[in-house]
Amino acid sequence: MNWFLPSQTKKTLSESELIYASLQRNRVYSQDVLVPRDLETLLAIETRYPPLLKARDVEGLEKLNKEAMKIGRKLFPPSPWDGWRENVEVFVVAAIMALAIRTFFLQPFKIPTGSMEPTLCGIEPKPTTEPPPNLPYQIYDFLIHGRTYSRVVTQQGGKVVNLKSGSLTIWFEYTDVTLEDAQGHQETDRLWIRLSDVEQKLGIYPNSDFDPTDDNEHTKIYKPGDVLANYVTQTGDQVLVDKVTYNFRPPRPGEVIIFKTSGIPGLANERGPDQEGSEDFIKRCIALAGDNVTVKPPFLYVNNQLAQGAPAFAKEFARADYYPGYTLVAPSESSGVTQDTNRPFDPFDPQNSQTYYVPDNCYWAMGDNSPNSKDSRYWNGVPKQNLVGRGYFVFWPFTERWGWIR
Numbered sequence: 001m002n003w004f005l006p007s008q009t010k011k012t013l014s015e016s017e018l019i020y021a022s023l024q025r026n027r028v029y030s031q032d033v034l035v036p037r038d039l040e041t042l043l044a045i046e047t048r049y050p051p052l053l054k055a056r057d058v059e060g061l062e063k064l065n066k067e068a069m070k071i072g073r074k075l076f077p078p079s080p081w082d083g084w085r086e087n088v089e090v091f092v093v094a095a096i097m098a099l100a101i102r103t104f105f106l107q108p109f110k111i112p113t114g115s116m117e118p119t120l121c122g123i124e125p126k127p128t129t130e131p132p133p134n135l136p137y138q139i140y141d142f143l144i145h146g147r148t149y150s151r152v153v154t155q156q157g158g159k160v161v162n163l164k165s166g167s168l169t170i171w172f173e174y175t176d177v178t179l180e181d182a183q184g185h186q187e188t189d190r191l192w193i194r195l196s197d198v199e200q201k202l203g204i205y206p207n208s209d210f211d212p213t214d215d216n217e218h219t220k221i222y223k224p225g226d227v228l229a230n231y232v233t234q235t236g237d238q239v240l241v242d243k244v245t246y247n248f249r250p251p252r253p254g255e256v257i258i259f260k261t262s263g264i265p266g267l268a269n270e271r272g273p274d275q276e277g278s279e280d281f282i283k284r285c286i287a288l289a290g291d292n293v294t295v296k297p298p299f300l301y302v303n304n305q306l307a308q309g310a311p312a313f314a315k316e317f318a319r320a321d322y323y324p325g326y327t328l329v330a331p332s333e334s335s336g337v338t339q340d341t342n343r344p345f346d347p348f349d350p351q352n353s354q355t356y357y358v359p360d361n362c363y364w365a366m367g368d369n370s371p372n373s374k375d376s377r378y379w380n381g382v383p384k385q386n387l388v389g390r391g392y393f394v395f396w397p398f399t400e401r402w403g404w405i406r
Contacts, residue, residue, distance in 0.1 A: 009058050016061040019068050020049040026076045038075055045071065105244055107389065109258055109280065111236035115367035115374065116282060118322040119256070119312055120394070120401065125150075125193045125201050125233040146235035146397030152189050156181050157222040159207040165195040177204060177229075179222060191229055202229050238396040239282070239405065243389035250384075251285040251363055253302065254309020256391030256405050258282050259365065259382045266335075266379040280388055283365035283375050284310065287358050293336075295377070296353040298325020300366075311406055312368055327370045328354050335380040347371060356380075363387075 027034075027042045034042070045068050052060045113122040132138060132149035141147045158181035167173045175195045180186045191198055198204050205218045222228060241258050251257050258280050261267045267281075287293050287302045294301040299317050307313045315323040327347040331338040336356035343349065354377070358364045362381025367373025376382065391405045 009056065012058045012061055012065075013053065013056060016049065016053060016065055019065050019072075020046070020053070023068055023072060026072065030076065034075065038071075041071060042075070105242075106392070107241040107243055108395075109239045109241050109282065109391075111239060111282060113236075114372060115369050116256070116284070117369040117372075118401075119284075119368045120237045120239065120282065120391070120405070121234060121399075123193070123197075123233065123236045125197050125231045127202055127229075127231045129230065131230075144398050146399070148233045148235070150192065150229065150231055150233065151227065152191060152229045154179060154189065154222045154224060154226050154228050155187050156185055157224045157226060158182070158185070158187070159221050160204060160218070161186070161206055163195055163198060163204070163206060179228075189228055193231075193233060198229075202231060204229065235397060237394050237399075237401055239391055240393045240395055241389040242392040245390050246387055250288070251387070251390070252309060253285055253287055253307065254313065255285050256282060257285045257363065257365060257382075258388040258391060259386040260388060261386075263383065263386065264379055267374075281365070282391060283367050283373070283382075284312065285363050286366050286376070287364040289358050289360050289362050289381070291358045291364065293356045293358065293364050293376075294353055295326050295328055295356075297327050297348050297350050300326045316368065316370070324369060324371050326366070328352060329377045333378055335376065335378060 023042065024046060031039055048064055052064060111120045111122045114124060132151050138149055158179040160177060161180045162178040164176045173194045174190050174192045175198045176188050176190050178186055178188045207218050261279050261281055286307060291302050298319055300307040315321050316325050319325045330345065334354055336354045339353045341352050359381045361384045364376045365382045366375040393404055394401050
């Protein structure tokens, strides 16, 4: 118990342990180039340390330290690059550990869309009429709640003539809005959200384009200094994916799963078939291979029994806490069989139903936001080999969804 020893004794023991470890490390690094006599000398010094340390022989350790330092300076002269080398070694080891954890144990995943709302939320911009708050509050709101504020003002104004999407890596998407004034002068303003959100959430379209929300063509002309866009963006939930569990057991109905989209017929990349983007989807596991799944709004049945395994199911059936209930998809897009009715198709029709069969070695995956989820109802089951892991924990932002995923 070293803490009961005199301070000088503790200091000598600590220095001796450091010198002993340093001597061993340098000897291991350099033993291929050391001459045999020097190598024997180093090994002899090393063998003298353990008994002296065990006996806490301060006098013997001080003498041995001087001897070790002397030969250490002779065989391993200090280099101006020693500090850099140690820092690089620490960085490389840390990087390898991080990659190993990400590959085999836990992987961060960002929710890109709203298909799992309200269980998990994706990136969602919302228009506002309020000016952005002061900078300190914006920083606080981003760090805690994951919200960012954007306000774009036109310089010379004009009409919107083009919208063009782009990205800086798959994480940072943007839309360039080009305006043209009466003299033919153009300006381009960048909005850091997807093109579909610019149109659907902010209502910005090129002039003369048809707006499905009001059945009119866009004719708006912006004056210099007009606000083109003023919105608050809620970042997608950041989730930890458990990549270990499914190596020992299959997914259970009700669990949130992450899977790769590659090789699933009819499932195109969410950013477009020719676009680079996320190849991982997140949905809820509904049923296993060989099961029959029936959607009868707002209910969901597995083998003629109400779906079980997660609290979200009961909320879906009751349409409580913003859960919309399960809905039908257009028969022409459905991978199952739609009940034959004489009424016009309605995705919320409680008198209609669609039945699906889960193929062998597959899992049935559906989003909690059923009316706005492209899932197994469209492209059938998720092959077993496509599984990545289990949605485990929301670690950021710190909203009411922070914590274990249920």
